[in-house]
Amino acid sequence: MRSHKWYTPWMLVAPAVIWVLVFALWPFINTIGLSFTNARPLLPGKFIGIDNYTRMFSDPQFGYALQTSLLYMVICVPLLTVLPLLLALLVEKTIPWIGFFRTTFYFPVIASVVVVALIWSWIFDSRGIINEALQTFGWIQKPIPFLVDRWWLLACAILLTVWKGLGYYMVVYLAALGGSGTKELHEAASLDGAGSFQRFLSVTIPSVRMAMVLIMALVAVSAIRVFTELQVLTNGTGGPGGQDMSIVMMIKNVGSGLTGNVGYASAISVFLFFLTLFPLLGIAFLNREKKDRAPKAPKARKAYTAKKVAA
Amino acid sequence: MSNTTFDAVEEFAEITSTRKTGKAPRPPRHRAYRHKGSGDFSRPTLGGLISRYVLLIIMLMIVVGPLVWQLSTSFKGPLDNIYQFPPNIVPRDPTVKNYAKVNDYVPVYLYAWHSLLIAGGSVLSNAVLSTFAGYALGCMRFRGKWIVFGILLSTMLLPGEVTITSQFLIIKNLGLADTLWGVFLPGAIGAMNVLLVATACRQIPKDMLDAATIDGATTWQRIRHMVWPNVKGMVSVVAIFSFIGAWDDFLWPLIVLTDPNKYTLTVGMAYLNGNFSADPRLIAAGTMIALIPVVLIFSLLQRFFFQGVQEGAVKG
Numbered sequence: 001m002r003s004h005k006w007y008t009p010w011m012l013v014a015p016a017v018i019w020v021l022v023f024a025l026w027p028f029i030n031t032i033g034l035s036f037t038n039a040r041p042l043l044p045g046k047f048i049g050i051d052n053y054t055r056m057f058s059d060p061q062f063g064y065a066l067q068t069s070l071l072y073m074v075i076c077v078p079l080l081t082v083l084p085l086l087l088a089l090l091v092e093k094t095i096p097w098i099g100f101f102r103t104t105f106y107f108p109v110i111a112s113v114v115v116v117a118l119i120w121s122w123i124f125d126s127r128g129i130i131n132e133a134l135q136t137f138g139w140i141q142k143p144i145p146f147l148v149d150r151w152w153l154l155a156c157a158i159l160l161t162v163w164k165g166l167g168y169y170m171v172v173y174l175a176a177l178g179g180s181g182t183k184e185l186h187e188a189a190s191l192d193g194a195g196s197f198q199r200f201l202s203v204t205i206p207s208v209r210m211a212m213v214l215i216m217a218l219v220a221v222s223a224i225r226v227f228t229e230l231q232v233l234t235n236g237t238g239g240p241g242g243q244d245m246s247i248v249m250m251i252k253n254v255g256s257g258l259t260g261n262v263g264y265a266s267a268i269s270v271f272l273f274f275l276t277l278f279p280l281l282g283i284a285f286l287n288r289e290k291k292d293r294a295p296k297a298p299k300a301r302k303a304y305t306a307k308k309v310a311a
Numbered sequence: 312m313s314n315t316t317f318d319a320v321e322e323f324a325e326i327t328s329t330r331k332t333g334k335a336p337r338p339p340r341h342r343a344y345r346h347k348g349s350g351d352f353s354r355p356t357l358g359g360l361i362s363r364y365v366l367l368i369i370m371l372m373i374v375v376g377p378l379v380w381q382l383s384t385s386f387k388g389p390l391d392n393i394y395q396f397p398p399n400i401v402p403r404d405p406t407v408k409n410y411a412k413v414n415d416y417v418p419v420y421l422y423a424w425h426s427l428l429i430a431g432g433s434v435l436s437n438a439v440l441s442t443f444a445g446y447a448l449g450c451m452r453f454r455g456k457w458i459v460f461g462i463l464l465s466t467m468l469l470p471g472e473v474t475i476t477s478q479f480l481i482i483k484n485l486g487l488a489d490t491l492w493g494v495f496l497p498g499a500i501g502a503m504n505v506l507l508v509a510t511a512c513r514q515i516p517k518d519m520l521d522a523a524t525i526d527g528a529t530t531w532q533r534i535r536h537m538v539w540p541n542v543k544g545m546v547s548v549v550a551i552f553s554f555i556g557a558w559d560d561f562l563w564p565l566i567v568l569t570d571p572n573k574y575t576l577t578v579g580m581a582y583l584n585g586n587f588s589a590d591p592r593l594i595a596a597g598t599m600i601a602l603i604p605v606v607l608i609f610s611l612l613q614r615f616f617f618q619g620v621q622e623g624a625v626k627g
Contacts, residue, residue, distance in 0.1 A: 012447035015440045016505045023497040024466040027477035110609045112559035114577040115598045132396035228561045235585040248472045255476040265476045273473045
């Protein structure tokens with residue numbers, strides 16, 4: 001039934017489409033284009049071929065940034081895949097006060113990364129609580145330079161990312177754990193003599209497998225894009241010699257300001273884009289076994305249903 | 312006999328007895344734990360329950376401890392030694408002056424107002440525009456619908472950081488660099504939000520909308536009286552996400568704003584921390600000003616919030 005003029009739906013979706021085109025797709029195409037030029041904010045720039053890309057791979061600063069971002073990903077992915085699952089199992093059962101615990105475990109998630117980083121930089125300070133505690137116990141003579149040393153700084157940033165992310169992925173796992181049929185599986189496994197650890201391995205893990213793959217990809221992508229933690233913990237300097245700069249920090253530092261090298265920043269951005277595609281390709285790869293779905297084409301679908309009915 | 316069966320019998324007896332006597336039904340007795348050998352896995356054993364609470368409280372201290380400590384630091388006066396160990400959580404020299412003094416370094420309350428403007432605007436525009444677009448995509452049939460879906464979905468793969476340099480060039484060409492409008496505009500409508508509302512709109516029975524059309528309802532009336540009541544829940548989720556996303560955002564306002572008088576709260580706090588060797592008590596007060604509004608909003612609306620995370624896990 002014709003319930004509207006032909007242009008009505010287009011008027012309704014117009015703002016969304018225009019916004020996405022202007023603020024996401026066009027900038028992306030423009031970024032690819034600019035990455036082959038030596039553009040500056042005030043002048044359009046000339047085509048210089050792949051110079052920006054060759055420069056990128058010989059730039060030691062970019063090497064550090066790539067190292068930082070990849071290390072961030074390699075450490076964050078296992079931590080934020082396993083720890084939130086354990087936390088979700090801890091808050092899974094409906095016992096008194098559990099709503100209170102679930103809610104408070106989510107507080108760090110809604111806080112701004114800036115706030116969280118300021119709080120933790122005060123804890124890691126040379127006169128902060130951790131150093132004071134270690135000195136009181138006499139375990140160290142002088143404060144550990146948490147926020148000055150390259151590797152300590154990275155470790156602190158990762159710690160606060162994990163602390164902040166726990167609650168979010170906990171909720172994703174909770175949704176997966178609440179899936180249908182898991183209770184019966186637990187009962188059956190228990191009757192067969194499986195202990196709680198055995199049940200964790202053979203019932204819980206398989207039932208959250210999809211959520212786990214999803215979470216791994218989400219953590220990987222957001223870890224590669226790390227910015228605020230390192231920016232605030234280092235006050236924007238990128239740590240000693242800029243060695244703790246992440247890729248996004250480098251894009252921001254290279255590309256902004258009146259003297260910013262927009263072309264070079266764009267080349268790094270394009271590289272970052274391809275880097276974030278890998279985790280998503282990983283998801284597609286892990287999902288490829290799940291072929292047992294009804295095919296889209298009508299003919300194949302009919303054959304598929306017939307086979308299912310016959311079986 | 313296992314204890315679960317006992318509980319069931321008791322509950323049944325209670326239900327039948329209230330039916331006879333007609334008294335207000337007493338809530339059925341419910342134990343928080345199960346006995347060993349009972350197969351009810353929705354409840355832990357007694358030992359499990361106790362160790363569970365111990366672990367929960369340890370986690371609570373790890374998760375909330377830093378926040379509470381910061382809150383207490385923000386109320387500590389000059390006579391409190393904030394560097395001592397073990398730290399005192401209750402201030403010895405309590406004061407609220409830190410919340411006024413921090414304003415002498417940087418105008419935090421002005422920054423908070425800027426953040427509120429942007430977050431409020433973002434809530435409004437996202438709620439209204441994604442309802443419109445979601446309705447069109449979820450309930451209407453029109454040519455090119457799949458192109459629109461494709462355009463919206465393609466941005467899911469595109470991290471915002473990748474386009475940030477070019478995005479700034481656009482904002483600059485619009486003459487909006489270093490303005491709050493420039494901070495607000497790119498986030499005014501999110502593709503993810505449109506897709507979430509479109510999913511909710513697809514649940515509305517088509518016959519109902521058709522009936523409204525036959526009765527002569529215009530598109531606007533259908534949105535107002537049929538669609539809106541049905542997607543209110545999802546739109547609240549979109550609104551909460553928009554508010555917290557805009558309030559907490561850091562990278563984009565940092566790039567757009569250069570004048571310290573126009574900063575948003577997050578940029579202002581990083582500025583305060585980096586450029587003045589300010590007293591940690593003052594920084595603590597500033598972080599609390601940034602933290603408390605979102606914690607309040609979240610605590611009041613958490614029901615919608617958890618629903619949103621579960622339905623839109625991909626939002627990241």
